[in-house]
Amino acid sequence: MNYQPDKLYQGIILKKVIYRETSIICNILTPQDGKITLLAKGVRQSKNPAFGLLQILAELEFSTHRKKDSEWHILKTCELKQTYENASFQTTAILQAGAELFDQMIIPVPEATTYYILLKNYLSYTHNFDNNSIALFWRLLLRVFELNGITLDLMHCVSCGKETSLFNGYHLQKQGFICPQCENDAFPLMIEKITTEEKDLLNILPAIGIKLDSIAISPQAAKQITRILMSHLNLHFNDHFNLKSLKLI
Numbered sequence: 416m417n418y419q420p421d422k423l424y425q426g427i428i429l430k431k432v433i434y435r436e437t438s439i440i441c442n443i444l445t446p447q448d449g450k451i452t453l454l455a456k457g458v459r460q461s462k463n464p465a466f467g468l469l470q471i472l473a474e475l476e477f478s479t480h481r482k483k484d485s486e487w488h489i490l491k492t493c494e495l496k497q498t499y500e501n502a503s504f505q506t507t508a509i510l511q512a513g514a515e516l517f518d519q520m521i522i523p524v525p526e527a528t529t530y531y532i533l534l535k536n537y538l539s540y541t542h543n544f545d546n547n548s549i550a551l552f553w554r555l556l557l558r559v560f561e562l563n564g565i566t567l568d569l570m571h572c573v574s575c576g577k578e579t580s581l582f583n584g585y586h587l588q589k590q591g592f593i594c595p596q597c598e599n600d601a602f603p604l605m606i607e608k609i610t611t612e613e614k615d616l617l618n619i620l621p622a623i624g625i626k627l628d629s630i631a632i633s634p635q636a637a638k639q640i641t642r643i644l645m646s647h648l649n650l651h652f653n654d655h656f657n658l659k660s661l662k663l664i
Contacts, residue, residue, distance in 0.1 A: 421480045421491060426451070427534060428473050429518035433459070439469050442518050444534060449527035450518070453479065455490040465493040472499040472510055472538065499538040503545040505664060509552050512660040513537050516559070519656050526562070533558055540624070547627045549637045549664060550616070554624055556644045565590075565651045567644070569617055572597055580618050584608045585643045590650050592617075607643050612636045637664060 426443035429450070434440045437460050441453045458465045468475065474497040479488035501507045513534060522530050533555070541551045560566050571578050573591025582592040584606040598606060609617070613636045619626055641661060649656055 417482055418480050419483055421478050422488075423476070423478045424448075424451070425476050425496070426474070427514070427531070427538070428469060428471050428475070429514045431469060431471060441469055443475075444517055444522070444527070444531055446528040446531040449522045449524040449530075451479075451488050452486060453477075453488045453490055455493075458490070465490065468493055468495045470498065470500070471514055472507075474498070474535070474538075499542045501542055501545070503548075506541065506545055506548045508660045508663040509548045510538055510541055512552055512658045512664075513541070513555055515658045515660055516555070516656065519658075520559075529562070533562075544627060547630060547632050549641065550620075550623045550627060550630075550632060553620055553640060553644055556648065557620065560647070563651070565647070567591065567647055569620060574601070580614070582609060582614060582617065585646065587646060587650065590647060607639070607646065609639060609643070610636065613639055616640060 424445045424447060426445040428441050428443050430442040432440050434454065437457045439455045439458050441455065442450055443453050444450050455465060455469055457463050458469055460466060473495060475493055476496055477493040478491045480491060481488045499510055501510060517530065517534050537551065537555045541548050544551065557567065568591055570580070572594035573586055573589045574593050574597035577594065579594050581594060583595050583598045584593055585591070586593045586601060586605055587607065588605050593601060593606065612633060616623070616632065616636060617640065641664070645656065645658070
């Protein structure tokens with residue numbers, strides 16, 4: 416027999432592309448096998464039982480089969496469990512940024528359940544917010560940093576090591592925040608400057624989820640903090656990540 420036994424999955428769609436006239440290829444994060452590639456034949460036909468179900472940010476329960484010599488899973492049955500799209504265009508973009516992030520990550524199968532729970536919690540929590548949802552993306556990045564051993568220290572100067580919250584910027588070469596004294600000796604082009612508002616947001620970042628209703632985040636601060644956090648990620652992964660959804664924020 417050329418096919419492996421059917422397998423039942425739970426998963427969240429991270430990416431989808433049109434394949435030929437009636438089919439779709441999806442990247443799906445599952446807690447069992449990490450990320451899998453799913454070929455859904457004929458699902459763009461209105462008579463197909465899975466028509467309209469395979470959307471980015473959808474959580475599914477589905478069964479597949481695949482050939483023994485192929486990494487591609489072929490969809491057999493599909494049931495929609497939850498969709499995380501939001502009425503707010505900006506919040507949906509931030510939700511999709513989380514999906515893009517996980518799609519572009521290398522997720523070892525033994526850690527798949529941890530990442531799956533992290534993404535599901537992020538989508539569930541962020542889905543309920545129309546304002547300041549970018550802060551929840553920042554918090555997601557902090558958790559990803561921890562899982563990959565690149566924790567961003569928000570309490571110490573990356574240069575002198577002294578405990579402080581009085582950061583003036585992020586040092587691109589040393590990959591951390593720098594105090595005013597050490598900044599004087601740093602090459603200016605190596606520093607991503609931050610404003611007072613951005614300092615205050617960074618100070619509360621680890622617990623920012625419980626403060627979303629009481630803070631205001633300016634568009635400038637949203638872009639700069641996002642740029643710094645994404646720089647921290649890319650500096651450790653050789654510019655691997657390009658999240659198109661962030662351009663809509």
